[in-house]
Amino acid sequence: MVDLRVELAGIKLSNPTVLASGILGDNAALLRRAAKTGFGAVTTKSFTIEPREGYATPIIAEVKAGLLNAVGLANPGYKEIKDILPKARVNGVPIIVSLAGSKIDEFVEMAIYAEDWGADIVELNLSCPHVSMMGMDIGHDPAFVANLVGELTGVIETPVFIKIGLTDNYMEVVSRALDKGAAGITAINTVKAMAINIYAKTPVLSHRYGGLSGPAIHPIATRVIYDIYREFKPPIIGIGGVEAWEDAVEFLLAGATAIGIGTAVSKHGLTISKVVSDGIRTYLEREGFESVRDIIGYVHRK
Amino acid sequence: MSYRVGRVKGVYAHTSLLKSLTIELEDDLNIIPGQFLMVWLPGYEEIPLSPSYADQNIVRLTVKGVGETTKRLISLDTGDRIYVRGPYGRGFDLDKPGKYLLAGGGYGAAPIIYSAYKLSKLGNQAVYVEGAKSIKEQLFIDEARKLGLEAILVTEDGSSGIKGLITDYIKQIIGEFDILLGCGPEPMLIKLLNMCIESGVDCQLSFERVVKCGIGICGSCVLGDRGLLVCYDGPVFNKERLMDLSFKEVV
Numbered sequence: 001m002v003d004l005r006v007e008l009a010g011i012k013l014s015n016p017t018v019l020a021s022g023i024l025g026d027n028a029a030l031l032r033r034a035a036k037t038g039f040g041a042v043t044t045k046s047f048t049i050e051p052r053e054g055y056a057t058p059i060i061a062e063v064k065a066g067l068l069n070a071v072g073l074a075n076p077g078y079k080e081i082k083d084i085l086p087k088a089r090v091n092g093v094p095i096i097v098s099l100a101g102s103k104i105d106e107f108v109e110m111a112i113y114a115e116d117w118g119a120d121i122v123e124l125n126l127s128c129p130h131v132s133m134m135g136m137d138i139g140h141d142p143a144f145v146a147n148l149v150g151e152l153t154g155v156i157e158t159p160v161f162i163k164i165g166l167t168d169n170y171m172e173v174v175s176r177a178l179d180k181g182a183a184g185i186t187a188i189n190t191v192k193a194m195a196i197n198i199y200a201k202t203p204v205l206s207h208r209y210g211g212l213s214g215p216a217i218h219p220i221a222t223r224v225i226y227d228i229y230r231e232f233k234p235p236i237i238g239i240g241g242v243e244a245w246e247d248a249v250e251f252l253l254a255g256a257t258a259i260g261i262g263t264a265v266s267k268h269g270l271t272i273s274k275v276v277s278d279g280i281r282t283y284l285e286r287e288g289f290e291s292v293r294d295i296i297g298y299v300h301r302k
Numbered sequence: 303m304s305y306r307v308g309r310v311k312g313v314y315a316h317t318s319l320l321k322s323l324t325i326e327l328e329d330d331l332n333i334i335p336g337q338f339l340m341v342w343l344p345g346y347e348e349i350p351l352s353p354s355y356a357d358q359n360i361v362r363l364t365v366k367g368v369g370e371t372t373k374r375l376i377s378l379d380t381g382d383r384i385y386v387r388g389p390y391g392r393g394f395d396l397d398k399p400g401k402y403l404l405a406g407g408g409y410g411a412a413p414i415i416y417s418a419y420k421l422s423k424l425g426n427q428a429v430y431v432e433g434a435k436s437i438k439e440q441l442f443i444d445e446a447r448k449l450g451l452e453a454i455l456v457t458e459d460g461s462s463g464i465k466g467l468i469t470d471y472i473k474q475i476i477g478e479f480d481i482l483l484g485c486g487p488e489p490m491l492i493k494l495l496n497m498c499i500e501s502g503v504d505c506q507l508s509f510e511r512v513v514k515c516g517i518g519i520c521g522s523c524v525l526g527d528r529g530l531l532v533c534y535d536g537p538v539f540n541k542e543r544l545m546d547l548s549f550k551e552v553v
């Protein structure tokens with residue numbers, strides 16, 4: 001029997017699959033259902049200081065090789081963490097709490113609260129591509145990220161992950177964050193994009209811009225994971241277009257410790273976690289490995 | 303799935319706020335009664351609607367003007383464009399043998415009359431019951447009769463048919479049926495569910511929540527504390543699924 005357990009900065013996962021942030025996850029019942037269905041860990045929707053309605057529909061556009069979304073960080077506000085986390089917890093499945101904000105003070109306040117209510121990991125959304133003054137708008141600035149991570153690791157003991165997107169300087173951002181004590185990296189978020197309906201002759205999303213996810217971004221994510229692992233070897237939650245166990249194995253070989261799944265939940269349902277972890281198990285058996293940990297970053301050994 | 307472009311072929315005004323739009327699409331769509339389409343009017347929002355009829359490339363939407371997008375929809379004219387994606391979700395299972403009781407309240411009668419079309423094609427026995435505030439808001443009684451079904455109108459003000467609430471009427475007759483299909487306001491659905499539990503009649507009920515993505519990814523349409531998704535696991539849920547929910551928070 002091969003071993004599927006992995007550890008993210010000391011947090012134990014029964015298998016490497018993780019429900020990605022923003023997928024069904026600002027509701028306790030849905031997080032609980034995801035955890036019960038077989039995810040090794042679940043990530044909440046990104047919380048902000050104030051509740052956010054999100055954008056008007058259309059909030060998604062289905063495109064050829066993936067999905068565009070501009071949900072607009074709809075969430076009930078971070079104070080709801082208190083109600084959501086205890087109800088969401090089941091079978092000891094770790095809960096990663098995602099936070100989004102504009103100012104360091106906001107992140108500090110929310111991170112302390114998340115720690116108090118039992119977050120296993122705090123993930124900083126520094127990469128949402130469709131909300132101004134949050135996500136990508138702050139996450140591309142290495143000095144800001146360094147200050148932010150420095151402040152947070154000074155006040156909470158919970159491991160802090162930063163979630164990055166596709167920027168020209170992600171290696172610098174990652175380097176500065178790890179120097180300041182970030183426990184790991186989540187990569188990648190959606191990529192800023194647009195879809196236009198040619199008959200309506202207008203962008204489909206009410207917000208016009210959205211984030212591209214799904215198969216289209218998988219090779220990009222593989223590259224980012226590969227680069228980060230080669231240089232720094234931190235714990236990485238690899239995310240982007242994972243639809244099948246093969247995609248997950250590719251991320252593991254590139255250096256990911258855990259595998260985030262988002263868009264594929266729509267096509268395959270929450271049981272995708274089970275399908276992917278079963279596939280990884282079979283692959284390991286066939287390829288003669290005893291543990292999933294034996295293939296993390298394997299390509300770099302050659 | 304990206305949008306299919308449709309054109310309005312005809313508009314039927316049941317009342318000034320309640321209309322049926324017949325849409326012609328460029329190609330065929332296979333829609334199970336109870337499934338829904340995401341309907342987009344550029345410049346307005348995209349909203350879920352369950353067709354009241356569909357055949358090949360023709361879809362009929364029955365819409366009540368309650369807000370900006372639905373009011374815009376009911377003001378469309380013949381020839382206007384409309385954008386749809388789908389169908390999504392789980393519809394009614396009409397293959398079960400037995401005698402069907404069809405219960406539609408308000409615009410909830412839409413997927414119910416579409417089910418009636420399919421059931422009569424399948425040769426299943428069914429009785430159609432529609433609840434409306436008054437005779438003016440009655441939608442599909444004549445249509446159901448044309449299909450050869452027994453059709454009963456229940457009006458709250460007694461302006462036609464039986465006076466009262468649809469649930470009170472159904473309570474009297476439910477024992478004669480094997481399976482109930484229902485769609486309408488939530489208090490009606492919960493009463494129907496409780497009746498079916500008490501009388502041992504099987505049921506499938508269609509629920510509403512705010513549907514934003516329609517594809518089971520955003521979480522906005524969650525129903526109950528087991529994390530059911532209206533757009534993905536529903537909108538039609540069977541009795542076993544519903545009995546599992548605690549409806550305290552829902553009512």
Ligand SMILES: Cc1cc2nc3c(=O)[nH]c(=O)nc-3n(C[C@H](O)[C@H](O)[C@H](O)COP(=O)(O)OP(=O)(O)OC[C@H]3O[C@@H](n4cnc5c(N)ncnc54)[C@H](O)[C@@H]3O)c2cc1C
Binds near residue numbers: 353
């Ligand atoms: C599966 C499903 C099938 C439906 N089928 C029909 C139908 O056949 N005919 C019909 O007239 N209506 C139907 N509805 C309801 C219809 O989608 C809403 O009335 C519509 O979205 C309101 O939009 P609006 O912009 O006009 O009003 P708004 O001003 O946005 O809202 C008016 C009311 O509608 C509710 N609502 C708003 N947005 C949504 C949304 N995205 N999803 C669900 N409810 C919403 C609000 O809670 C509010 O009570 C259905 C809903 C669902 C979930």
Ligand SMILES: Cc1cc2nc3c(=O)[nH]c(=O)nc-3n(C[C@H](O)[C@H](O)[C@H](O)COP(=O)(O)O)c2cc1C
Binds near residue numbers: 045125214262519
């Ligand atoms: C509908 C939707 C909402 C999302 N919301 C968030 C969010 O709130 N915070 C975040 O960090 N990422 C969010 N993401 C990004 C995902 O977590 C993930 O990084 C991205 O979708 C790529 O993975 P995938 O291709 O498996 O979907 C969202 C993605 C989608 C599709």
Ligand code: FES
Binds near residue numbers: 512518519521532534
């Ligand atoms: S509407 Fe998005 S999950 Fe159902």
